[in-house]
Amino acid sequence: MVQHEVYKNVTEIFDDKYTYFSSYSSTWVQHLKKYVDAMMDRFNFNSDSLVVEIASNDGCLLENFKNYKIPVLGIEPTSNTALEAEKSGVPTIIDFFGSEFVKTRLLPDNLKADLLIGNNVLAHVPDINDFVTGMKLALKPKGIITMEFPQLSNLIKYCEFDTIYYEHFTYLSLFTVSKVFSKSGLEIFDCEELPTHGGSIRIYAKHADNNDLHKTDRLQKIFEKDLLSHYGAQCIPLNGG
Numbered sequence: 418m419v420q421h422e423v424y425k426n427v428t429e430i431f432d433d434k435y436t437y438f439s440s441y442s443s444t445w446v447q448h449l450k451k452y453v454d455a456m457m458d459r460f461n462f463n464s465d466s467l468v469v470e471i472a473s474n475d476g477c478l479l480e481n482f483k484n485y486k487i488p489v490l491g492i493e494p495t496s497n498t499a500l501e502a503e504k505s506g507v508p509t510i511i512d513f514f515g516s517e518f519v520k521t522r523l524l525p526d527n528l529k530a531d532l533l534i535g536n537n538v539l540a541h542v543p544d545i546n547d548f549v550t551g552m553k554l555a556l557k558p559k560g561i562i563t564m565e566f567p568q569l570s571n572l573i574k575y576c577e578f579d580t581i582y583y584e585h586f587t588y589l590s591l592f593t594v595s596k597v598f599s600k601s602g603l604e605i606f607d608c609e610e611l612p613t614h615g616g617s618i619r620i621y622a623k624h625a626d627n628n629d630l631h632k633t634d635r636l637q638k639i640f641e642k643d644l645l646s647h648y649g650a651q652c653i654p655l656n657g658g
Contacts, residue, residue, distance in 0.1 A: 419569060419587065419588040433495065433496040433497050439475055439477045439478070439498075440477040445613075448611075449477060449481060450481050452478070452563075453478065453481035454481075456532065456563070457485055460532070460561060462487050463487070464486050464487065464488070466487055467487075467488050467489070467490065467528065467530055467532075468482045468487055468488070468489045468531065468532045469489070469490045469530035469532070469533050469534070470489070470490075470491050470533075470534040470535070471533070471552075472492070472493060472494075472514070472535060472537075472538035472541070473491030473492060473499075473502060473507070473509060474493060474495075474498045474502070475498045475501040475505070476491055476502025476505050476507030477505075478536070479507045480505055480506075480507060483506065489507060489508070490509070490510070490528065490530075491508065491509035491510070492510050492512065492514050492518075493509050493510075493511060494511065494512060494513045495511075496511050499511045514542075514548065515542075515544070515547050515551045516547050518551060519554040519555045520554065523554075523555055524554065524555075528555075529555055529556060529557045529560065530556055530560050531557055531559075531560050531561070532560065532561050532563070533552055533556050533560060533561070533562045534562075534564075535552075535563075535564045535565075536564070536565045537567075538564075538566075539566045539587075539594070540566050540567065540584075540585045540586065540587050540588065541586065545587060545597055546597060546600065546601070549597050549600075549601045549603065553601045553602055553603055553624070556624065558624060559623075559627055560624070561621060561622070561630075562603065562620075562621070562622040562623070563619055563620065563621055564594075564619070564622070565611065565613070565617050565618070565619045565620075566594075566617060567580050567588070567589075567616065567617050568590070568591075568610070568616050568617055568618045568643070569589055569590040570590060570642075572588055590643055591605075591608060591620070591639060591640055592643060594620060598620075599625070602625050603622045603623065604622060604623055604624070604625040605620050605621065605622045605632075605636065606621055606623055606631060606632045606633065606636065607620070607636050608620050608621065608633075608636045608639045608640070609635065609639075618639065
């Protein structure tokens with residue numbers, strides 16, 4: 418886990434004048450559609466499911482689930498992008514996500530996710546432990562979390578200095594994220610490498626006591642690659658702690 422001591426307050430960054438809209442990038446829109454199709458094929462969500470996206474921006478990911486007739490909910494702190502999502506028919510709560518948000522805004526209405534999504538948001542939160550605890554609270558007992566974030570090992574290996582900027586509080590490895598999730602009672606059961614943002618990973622997580630989903634061989638291979646190829650560290654199997 419890598420951090421930089423210079424950063425801005427999140428309220429200065431994510432406001433009603435936020436300039437990034439997900440739908441502006443045609444390649445990103447294609448990436449999201451491919452993701453949604455894959456999730457539907459693998460996990461068979463239906464009209465009784467709820468898909469929740471953290472940092473949902475202008476809602477272009479959740480629109481794809483809507484096309485499958487799946488109920489959706491976006492959570493987005495930047496009001497200008499959230500309003501665009503609402504115009505597209507994606508219900509969105511304008512707020513920052515965390516454990517207190519879940520307790521006060523979701524749980525009173527019995528809103529828990531079958532699929533909880535966060536793309537390129539994990540590195541943006543100042544209190545990652547509270548953020549992940551919030552995900553634990555917001556997930557149904559058999560629910561699934563997917564998170565995408567730039568891979569630290571690629572930043573180091575390819576000197577991707579343009580990945581370092583003031584919106585990022587942390588630069589994360591699979592090893593670190595697995596520890597953070599474990600601390601909150603969540604367990605990563607799968608992972609895949611992606612070409613986005615100079616090389617990212619997508620993790621799949623569940624409640625630690627959900628025995629319906631098992632760790633994949635792919636997860637262990639990426640974990641070993643993450644440690645051995647770039648850090649020269651002794652490999653510690655994920656199931657060993």
